Amino acid sequence: MKPPLNLIIINFMPPENEISAIASNLSQDSTVRKEWEKKLSTLKKGQCVVYGPMLQPDGTLKQVQPVVINISSLNGRLN
Numbered sequence: 001m002k003p004p005l006n007l008i009i010i011n012f013m014p015p016e017n018e019i020s021a022i023a024s025n026l027s028q029d030s031t032v033r034k035e036w037e038k039k040l041s042t043l044k045k046g047q048c049v050v051y052g053p054m055l056q057p058d059g060t061l062k063q064v065q066p067v068v069i070n071i072s073s074l075n076g077r078l079n
Helices: 016-026 030-041 074-078
Strands: 009-011 047-051 053-055 061-063 067-070
Touching: 016 030, 016 047, 030 047
Parallel strands: none
Antiparallel strands: 009 047, 047 067, 053 061
16 A cells, blocks of 8 residues: 555554554565565664655655665764
8 A cells, every 4th residue: 555645654663463564555565565574573773664755856756665764863963
């Protein structure tokens, strides 16, 4: 299921019993879904999966594939 163009889904380290459901939302393909289950189960502190529209260089929003991103610590962002 693709989120609407104005909705961003962010998943931090989910509980084990929710991983399959989240992976199913990220991909309908069973092989890709299994890959997402593994990625979701191995997220580290400071990582999350983001799925939704991304701002393009031309200023438009475009739906892209889900990605794992690293988030800087608060101290790193303040200094």
